[in-house]
Amino acid sequence: MRRGVAIDYVIWHTLQRYPNVEAVPVVTMADVAALADVSTATVSRVLTGRPGVGEATRQKVADAVERLGYRPNAVARSLRVDTTHTLGLVIGDICNPFFTELARAVEDAANAEGYSLILGNADEDADRQERYVDVLLNRRVDGLLVVPAVAHSDAIAMAVRQHAPIVFVDRELPGINVPVVRSNGRKAIRDLVEHLLTLGHRRIAIISGPEQASTGVERLTAFREALGVAGVPLPVDYIRHGDFQEVSGQVQMAALLALDEPPSAVIAADNLMALGALRTLRRGGLRIPQDMALASFDDSPWFELLDPPMTAIAQPTKEIGSIAVQTLLELMHRRAAPSRLLDCRLMVRSSCGEAANVRKN
Amino acid sequence: MRRGVAIDYVIWHTLQRYPNVEAVPVVTMADVAALADVSTATVSRVLTGRPGVGEATRQKVADAVERLGYRPNAVARSLRVDTTHTLGLVIGDICNPFFTELARAVEDAANAEGYSLILGNADEDADRQERYVDVLLNRRVDGLLVVPAVAHSDAIAMAVRQHAPIVFVDRELPGINVPVVRSNGRKAIRDLVEHLLTLGHRRIAIISGPEQASTGVERLTAFREALGVAGVPLPVDYIRHGDFQEVSGQVQMAALLALDEPPSAVIAADNLMALGALRTLRRGGLRIPQDMALASFDDSPWFELLDPPMTAIAQPTKEIGSIAVQTLLELMHRRAAPSRLLDCRLMVRSSCGEAANVRKN
DNA sequence: CTGAAAGCGCTTACAG
DNA sequence: CTGAAAGCGCTTACAG
Numbered sequence: 051m052r053r054g055v056a057i058d059y060v061i062w063h064t065l066q067r068y069p070n071v072e073a074v075p076v077v078t079m080a081d082v083a084a085l086a087d088v089s090t091a092t093v094s095r096v097l098t099g100r101p102g103v104g105e106a107t108r109q110k111v112a113d114a115v116e117r118l119g120y121r122p123n124a125v126a127r128s129l130r131v132d133t134t135h136t137l138g139l140v141i142g143d144i145c146n147p148f149f150t151e152l153a154r155a156v157e158d159a160a161n162a163e164g165y166s167l168i169l170g171n172a173d174e175d176a177d178r179q180e181r182y183v184d185v186l187l188n189r190r191v192d193g194l195l196v197v198p199a200v201a202h203s204d205a206i207a208m209a210v211r212q213h214a215p216i217v218f219v220d221r222e223l224p225g226i227n228v229p230v231v232r233s234n235g236r237k238a239i240r241d242l243v244e245h246l247l248t249l250g251h252r253r254i255a256i257i258s259g260p261e262q263a264s265t266g267v268e269r270l271t272a273f274r275e276a277l278g279v280a281g282v283p284l285p286v287d288y289i290r291h292g293d294f295q296e297v298s299g300q301v302q303m304a305a306l307l308a309l310d311e312p313p314s315a316v317i318a319a320d321n322l323m324a325l326g327a328l329r330t331l332r333r334g335g336l337r338i339p340q341d342m343a344l345a346s347f348d349d350s351p352w353f354e355l356l357d358p359p360m361t362a363i364a365q366p367t368k369e370i371g372s373i374a375v376q377t378l379l380e381l382m383h384r385r386a387a388p389s390r391l392l393d394c395r396l397m398v399r400s401s402c403g404e405a406a407n408v409r410k411n
Numbered sequence: 412m413r414r415g416v417a418i419d420y421v422i423w424h425t426l427q428r429y430p431n432v433e434a435v436p437v438v439t440m441a442d443v444a445a446l447a448d449v450s451t452a453t454v455s456r457v458l459t460g461r462p463g464v465g466e467a468t469r470q471k472v473a474d475a476v477e478r479l480g481y482r483p484n485a486v487a488r489s490l491r492v493d494t495t496h497t498l499g500l501v502i503g504d505i506c507n508p509f510f511t512e513l514a515r516a517v518e519d520a521a522n523a524e525g526y527s528l529i530l531g532n533a534d535e536d537a538d539r540q541e542r543y544v545d546v547l548l549n550r551r552v553d554g555l556l557v558v559p560a561v562a563h564s565d566a567i568a569m570a571v572r573q574h575a576p577i578v579f580v581d582r583e584l585p586g587i588n589v590p591v592v593r594s595n596g597r598k599a600i601r602d603l604v605e606h607l608l609t610l611g612h613r614r615i616a617i618i619s620g621p622e623q624a625s626t627g628v629e630r631l632t633a634f635r636e637a638l639g640v641a642g643v644p645l646p647v648d649y650i651r652h653g654d655f656q657e658v659s660g661q662v663q664m665a666a667l668l669a670l671d672e673p674p675s676a677v678i679a680a681d682n683l684m685a686l687g688a689l690r691t692l693r694r695g696g697l698r699i700p701q702d703m704a705l706a707s708f709d710d711s712p713w714f715e716l717l718d719p720p721m722t723a724i725a726q727p728t729k730e731i732g733s734i735a736v737q738t739l740l741e742l743m744h745r746r747a748a749p750s751r752l753l754d755c756r757l758m759v760r761s762s763c764g765e766a767a768n769v770r771k772n
Numbered sequence: 773c774t775g776a777a778a779g780c781g782c783t784t785a786c787a788g
Numbered sequence: 789c790t791g792a793a794a795g796c797g798c799t800t801a802c803a804g
Contacts, residue, residue: 104774124798128798488782
């Protein structure tokens with residue numbers, strides 16, 4: 051077997067170099083060069099497809115590579131050329147389908163441009179976020195996409211000061227001037243509120259994100275404005291702050307139900323909190339939408355199949371991901387890149403009531 | 412501002428070195444050493460916390476690091492110490508909640524051991540899988556976890572021959588001898604079939620995985636055995652092969668419905684195909700479980716909230732992830748590590764019928 | 773068309 | 789306790 055012979059050669063070779071180590075032979079470019087009887091410079095040239103190598107030589111090298119099962123050491127290459135062809139993405143929570151879909155979109159876009167992606171999951175936690183930003187930058191990713199999980203980040207501030215190419219996705223950080231690619235929920239939220247008003251709802255509450263999260267704030271503001279225009283009051287008790295994770299949706303929905311005058315409709319600012327809210331309603335035996343209407347920011351493949359199908363605001367996730375990567379590439383080439391705001395779409399289903407049986411309260 | 416001064420120093424320093432480049436200054440260990448007036452060896456010692464450095468020296472170095480905003484180059488370090496403190500994970504499909512949860516568990520376990528994780532999404536595609544395995548190995552991850560997406564992989568076979576530490580998760584590859592960590596669905600599937608039989612079902616079909624996928628085969632075999640024991644026939648038409656993604660669930664359910672004698676119950680071999688099957692049923696206006704019972708392999712947080720709540724087999728995902736990492740670490744230390752098989756649990760909900768209203772057909 | 777040599781930014785024996 | 793120097797595995801001017 052040819053390959054066996056080649057590998058044995060390497061083992062032997064390695065044992066020569068490290069006579070008293072239980073060798074796990076790792077083939078280097080020097081091994082290839084030796085076997086092909088050329089210099090490492092030449093091996094490097096054929097491996098990177100650089101022109102100006104004789105056909106015969108090229109073949110000799112290719113054979114040696116094949117026989118030895120040579121695996122280029124990307125770490126060494128990166129050190130030399132000062133580029134890793136890797137992008138980093140720090141997301142808020144890998145269990146949140148929105149981020150999952152985003153990661154998928156970013157990965158596709160990155161691959162299409164010849165980059166691989168290292169994914170960091172901050173889990174909506176400040177420390178984990180800081181750690182990941184540093185780790186990825188130390189690993190010398192060529193560019194970094196981050197969904198900031200907290201109001202303030204020393205790691206990011208420092209990185210920006212050092213001119214690391216960074217773009218924010220989905221959320222942003224006050225006072226840090228990097229391009230942001232995200233969706234603008236304003237219009238869709240206005241549509242949603244209108245939808246609720248048409249269905250007769252007048253007591254509408256919101257389970258928003260953390261007070262520091264930019265997306266949370268924006269969604270809340272848009273909500274407040276939409277109600278204001280319609281002249282519908284928004285009691286402070288109707289504004290709940292969750293943390294974008296499921297349990298907070300459960301808790302805040304329970305808190306709303308415990309109010310003297312509970313709302314008749316609730317909007318959750320992300321899909322996990324909507325899931326939590328729904329769970330609380332179900333456990334309490336409440337009917338949707340008769341006892342409580344519920345809508346969600348973020349759509350999901352599951353929503354159509356829930357009981358009842360959930361009305362939701364869909365973000366253009368794929369687009370966000372690919373535009374974010376494009377933006378990052380611009381930055382990496384030291385070109386200016388603008389922030390981008392993309393529109394959302396309201397998906398009317400039946401969790402807020404049917405247009406048919408409009409109700410008054 | 413101290414930091415401003417320090418950075419200006421670096422810019423100046425860098426410009427000295429590269430007078431005609433629009434400098435993006437990157438601070439190196441040599442810069443720190445120069446500022447602290449020590450050797451790089453000493454800087455390295457304090458940075459890696461090695462003992463035997465005078466307190467005064469240590470402080471000088473720490474100050475310089477701080478002032479310059481020094482960021483260690485992990486690429487250079489890796490080349491030198493021949494370890495990256497990184498694990499790789501190649502999953503089948505990042506949009507599949509099972510893999511997402513798995514990735515989360517693996518990441519947690521890896522972080523706990525001081526490793527970061529590079530995630531590759533094969534998207535159930537052979538080429539993408541091969542590419543990722545190579546890319547990750549070239550990047551010199553210290554170990555690799557893979558959910559093999561196809562029946563045969565040259566990249567993996569080669570890597571194993573080169574003694575790369577690899578463990579399979581969730582699925583395995585025939586003829587490749589590496590530890591496997593996955594769940595054993597046999598018992599839970601037997602429970603599920605029993606559950607269906609008790610409810611009166613006699614025409615039970617399965618939407619299995621691809622014929623080459625080990626998990627698909629195992630689940631199918633367990634299903635066939637369980638029916639065999641009960642003396643219930645399994646027509647060939649009742650065995651459908653999907654690809655673990657949603658659309659195939661839709662298609663195969665439609666095929667089952669088109670049969671002369673359609674089944675009264677269907678088991679989908681993963682959660683995405685279950686979702687697809689459910690969608691087809693809903694679009695066709697069929698009632699569940701009256702017109703068709705449906706159960707899923709893989710549980711999901713959504714299942715409890717579906718219409719109707721879906722009966723499912725839950726895998727111990729967290730455990731699979733953490734045990735897989737432990738197993739990989741053993742391998743990395745060149746210790747033998749056994750394969751591990753973990754039990755699943757049947758979560759009875761109402762998509763197959765209530766125990767109350769048992770039916771006969 | 774090909775090779776010798778320098779160098780990327782670290783770490784680590786080896787001396788002192 | 790500290791430093792000079794070699795070397796990890798590549799790539800790339802520079803010569804020839």
